[in-house]
Amino acid sequence: LICAQELPEVFPKLLTYKRLPIADNPGERISHLFEPAFNFIDEARRKGACLVHCAGGTSRSAAFVVGYVRMRSPAHASITDALALVRKHRPIAEPNWGFMEQLNLLDAGMSPLYRHCLPPTLTGVMPELxxxxxxxxxxxxxxxxxxxxxxxxxxxxxxxxxxxxxxxxxxxxxxxxxxxxxxxxxxxxxxxxxxxxxxxxxxxxxxxxxxxxxxxxxxxxxxxxxxxxxxxxxxxxxxxxxxxxxxxxxxxxxxxxxxxxxxxxxxxxxxxxxxxxxxxxxxxxxxxxxxxxxxxxxxxxxxxxxxxxxxxxxxxxxxxxxxxxxxxxxxxxxxxxxxxxxxxxxxxxxxxxxxxRPAPAPAAPPAAPPAPPAPAPAP
Structure with missing residues (x-):
């Protein structure tokens, strides 16, 4: 999985490639590529293994690996957890801030594609107009x-x-x-x-x-x-x-x-x-x-x-x-x-x-005045 627009496919006859033509720019949109990329990784792993790379192995490829770990492994409850795991194996992993914003959107279940993977907490609800x-x-x-x-x-x-x-x-x-x-x-x-x-x-x-x-x-x-x-x-x-x-x-x-x-x-x-x-x-x-x-x-x-x-x-x-x-x-x-x-x-x-806070209890109504004594019976 080549997460770069400038890198060649070095061994086209030996390996199956998928290219994500993205630049390492915080303004680059990558969220629409998550699902096809994750599906490609799933298929590659079923057949053996998958190498995810970019030019430096720091931002672009790291963003997709972090997202994949978060979405495909229930043990990692957040993007932060997934990033920590990736850094254990590759300490220089550092998706740029724009990619992290999109990963956090993925984590929050903003896309219907991933909502089924997430717990019911920390998800926004669109109010009815x-x-x-x-x-x-x-x-x-x-x-x-x-x-x-x-x-x-x-x-x-x-x-x-x-x-x-x-x-x-x-x-x-x-x-x-x-x-x-x-x-x-x-x-x-x-x-x-x-x-x-x-x-x-x-x-x-x-x-x-x-x-x-x-x-x-x-x-x-x-x-x-x-x-x-x-x-x-x-x-x-x-x-x-x-x-x-x-x-x-x-x-x-x-x-x-x-x-x-x-x-x-x-x-x-x-x-x-x-x-x-x-x-x-x-x-x-x-x-x-x-x-x-x-x-x-x-x-x-x-x-x-x-x-x-x-x-x-x-x-x-x-x-x-x-x-x-x-x-x-x-x-x-x-x-x-x-x-x-x-x-x-x-x-x-x-x-x-x-x-x-619980709504305050309504004040009790004032007590009714005592009833006047009954008149004495006539002699």
Whole structure:
């Protein structure tokens, strides 16, 4: 199996060749070649053996061997395990980062070809769109709801206000989480996103990102229409927030995308001996881990996004311990998702963890006043 476009078939009369004409470029697409390559290796092994090679035996051929080991051997539960095994026999094996992204997609079961090989964990699920009509369905619902609001004078009901989610964004960037919540509002047919949620606090160390966030999501637009009642993001360091500060937001939902650099493959390759939790960039996240169990009113739901591989990190272990201590359900929902699942032409697999607390029990109704004593019988 020649995993290169520049190498010749040296012994065409003696060996059966299959060529994968790929370049060692992170932008090179190889995922569509996995299945035919793996089938070729299977057939070759049934007849004897298979040599998988490229020019240097470091990136291209290693990517296909790692993928094959992962898919054909149930004992290796992840791409990381498969890569470790390959490196025992060939220490220089190092698929480039673009190939690793596609291997992680393979591992996460994004392709239906491999979904039968994978356990039911860490697989994304494509949500149903409203009425099965995609964006058009959302638009029709929005127009219908707009007409109803105009007919009623556009007043927001007390029930809508009571259902409003109070949201805190950590590592808020330019407002990706905020935009996602706006899209959820639209998919529900809610005209005013403030009827669905309010970002009561947002934190990011970048003043430039905060300015972009505020421009896009806070205050009024050029047409004078209120964008949302969301708080303007602050550059206050997360590691300086106290339990009292966090409780004061009375949030229903936390969303966060902590720094991913401590958990990337590149960092692990450079220094695998240092734990990710020792990285200074993880300090703010570990501070939240410490604060959460101490809160009197923690949020009902927390959604965390990071790079694939975070779920096997030391920081994630600390996070799960913190969630358990704070009373969240034992089973956190773990997902690997990528934009191509949702119709966007982009492969960017990411890890998502969703933690929920049991809903608080409804307050008991006030006790009925005691019945008045029965009147005395007439003499």
């Amino acid at each position: 409203p009425d099965g009509k995609g964006v058009e369905g959302c638009d029709e619902k929005e127009e219908e709801t707009t007409a109803m609001c105009e007919k009623k004078g556009g007043k927001r009901t007390m029930q809508q206000q009571q259902q409003q989610l109070r949201v805190v964004e950590f590592y808020s960037g330019v407002g990706g989480w905020h935009l996602a919540l706006e899209q959820v509002s639209k998919s529900k047919g809610i005209v005013h996103c403030s009827d669905f949620f309010q970002v009561v606090a947002a934190f990011d160390h970048s003043s430039v990102c905060n300015a972009v966030y505020a421009f896009n999501h806070c205050g009024s637009g050029d047409d004078g229409v209120q964008k949302s009642p969301s708080a303007v993001p602050t550059s206050r360091p997360i590691e300086r927030l106290t339990v009292k500060d966090l409780d004061a937001h009375a949030a229903d939902l936390w969303v966060m995308s902590p720094p991913c650099q401590p958990h990337t493959r590149q960092r692990k390759a450079l220094n695998d001996q240092v734990k990710d939790s020792a990285d200074a960039r993880a300090a703010s996240f570990l501070h939240l881990c410490a604060m959460l169990p101490c809160m009197a009113h923690p949020p009902q739901t927390i959604i965390l996004e990071n790079v694939v591989g975070f779920e096997s990190s030391n920081c994630c272990e600390r996070w799960l311990t913190s969630l358990n201590a704070a009373g969240y359900e034992q089973k956190v929902l773990h997902l690997h998702l990528t934009p191509s699942q949702f119709g966007w032409p982009n492969e960017r697999p990411r890890y998502y963890g969703i933690a929920t």
